[in-house]
Amino acid sequence: MPNIASASKRLRQNEVRNLYNRKIKSFLNTQxxxxxxxxxxxxxxxxxxxxxxxxxxxxxxxxKSVIHLNRASAKKSDMMKKINAMK
Structure with missing residues (x-):
């Protein structure tokens, strides 16, 4: 446990952000x-x-900075290649 108030707040903020990021990443995987x-x-x-x-x-x-911009571009490019390779 943190001993400093700002460290406690940072811990709470990180927990909320972690939940938000996991939700977004899960949605991306579903899509x-x-x-x-x-x-x-x-x-x-x-x-x-x-x-x-x-x-x-x-x-x-x-x-929203959940993933990097270049990572998003790479994922879109890879998926488009698969679609274009369809018969």
Missing amino acids: KKKVIKSIDSNDKASAMEEFKKYSSALDKAAR
Whole structure:
């Protein structure tokens, strides 16, 4: 336990931020699974629709500094490559 008041406050803030970041990252993983499921079903229109939602969520997470901007760009690029590789 922290002995200093500011350290106690910092601990409380970190707990709240940790919960928020985990919630956002969990949502990102769910969106990613939806895109992959659409790709596996070989439905390009559905995959593009899900990709738009995933891309938007990544951009929002990057804006809120949950993930790095370059990380979001890399994830979008990787997913777009999978969609473009579909038959």
